[in-house]
Amino acid sequence: xxxxxTFNHNMFGNLQVVLVNDKEYxxxxxxxxxxxxxQPHTAVKSHCNSEGVITYNVPTNGGNQDKRFIxxxxxxxxxxxxxxxxRSTEIKEKAKGYEKWIxxxxxxxxxxxxxxxxxxxxxxxxxxxxxxxxxxxxEIETIKSDVVYLKxxxxxxxxxxxxxxxxxxxxxxxxxxxxNSNAYxxxxxxxFSGIWRDFNNHFQLPRYSELPxxxxxxxxxxxxxxxxxxxxxxxxxxxxxxxEGVI
Numbered sequence: 001x002x003x004x005x006t007f008n009h010n011m012f013g014n015l016q017v018v019l020v021n022d023k024e025y026x027x028x029x030x031x032x033x034x035x036x037x038x039q040p041h042t043a044v045k046s047h048c049n050s051e052g053v054i055t056y057n058v059p060t061n062g063g064n065q066d067k068r069f070i071x072x073x074x075x076x077x078x079x080x081x082x083x084x085x086x087r088s089t090e091i092k093e094k095a096k097g098y099e100k101w102i103x104x105x106x107x108x109x110x111x112x113x114x115x116x117x118x119x120x121x122x123x124x125x126x127x128x129x130x131x132x133x134x135x136x137x138x139e140i141e142t143i144k145s146d147v148v149y150l151k152x153x154x155x156x157x158x159x160x161x162x163x164x165x166x167x168x169x170x171x172x173x174x175x176x177x178x179x180n181s182n183a184y185x186x187x188x189x190x191x192f193s194g195i196w197r198d199f200n201n202h203f204q205l206p207r208y209s210e211l212p213x214x215x216x217x218x219x220x221x222x223x224x225x226x227x228x229x230x231x232x233x234x235x236x237x238x239x240x241x242x243x244e245g246v247i
Contacts, residue, residue: 003018003019004016004017004018004056004058005017005018005019013030013033013034014030015027015030015031015034016030016058016067016069017069018056018058018069020054020056023071024071024072025054025056025069025070025071026069026070026071026072026075026102027067027068027069027070028040028044028048028053028067028068028069028070028074029041029044029067029068031070031075031078031098032044032078034098035078035079035082035098036082037078037082043078043081044068044070044074044078046081047074047077047078047080047081048070048074048077048078049071049073049074049077052070052071052073052074053068053069053070053071053074054068054069054070055067055068055069056068056069072102075102076099079098079099154212154213154214155209155210155211155212155213156209156211156212156213156216157213160213160216161208161209163220164208164211164216164219164220164223167220167223167224168192168195168196168199168223169192171195171223171224171226172188172191172192172195175191175227175228175233175236176188176191176236177236177240181239181240182239182240182242183235183236183239183240186239187232187235187236187239190232191228191232191236194228194229194232195223195226196208198226199219199222199223199226202222203215203219203222
């Protein structure tokens with residue numbers, strides 16, 4: 001369920017926050033204006049990751065209008081940008097204060113109650129911070145698990161696939177006695193077919209392009225030491241000796 005809340009701070013002014021699927025998004029222009037960007041819309045476009053920007057319809061004095069909201073990550077980018085780009089000590093300190101307000105008060109209150117309210121006492125504030133820290137820790141563990149899963153299942157990319165092709169070609173040509181050899185002219189297709197058949201059997205793949213990325217180095221090693229089977233080596237030797245006999 002989506003919720004729109006407007007928060008107020010005596011120094012930073014208004015800040016609209018919308019909860020979308022239990023994730024908080026902050027009004028992009030509210031944040032940029034509070035950090036004293038002269039061109040808020042340009043600042044959002046320059047500093048924010050587009051994947052962390054959503055459009056949400058909000059009521060205004062002129063009727064409902066679409067407004068951009070940004071993730072906490074993008075809020076941080078705007079804060080860092082304001083602090084780095086401004087020579088004014090006042091703005092740098094304001095950026096630090098804004099970050100503290102967001103992290104220490106707004107976010108903990110949202111996670112605890114679904115809306116923002118000023119903490120009543122130090123004890124409540126500490127509890128909210130601990131709850132938020134725990135939730136973020138759980139989210140980090142989930143991300144770590146996702147990264148491990150991706151590493152285990154991710155397939156080789158186009159560059160790695162090309163490297164495998166080049167290595168296989170190099171080994172095939174060497175096994176055939178060179179590109180000008182009689183064997184290359186007659187059985188090169190058989191050699192290439194043998195390389196990829198053995199490769200797929202060894203790594204238990206339907207095709208070499210399905211190789212898991214984590215096995216890429218092992219695959220290069222396999223191709224480097226690959227040799228034709230005994231029958232094929234005999235055939236290659238006989239074909240190349242035939243050419244020598246003609247010469």
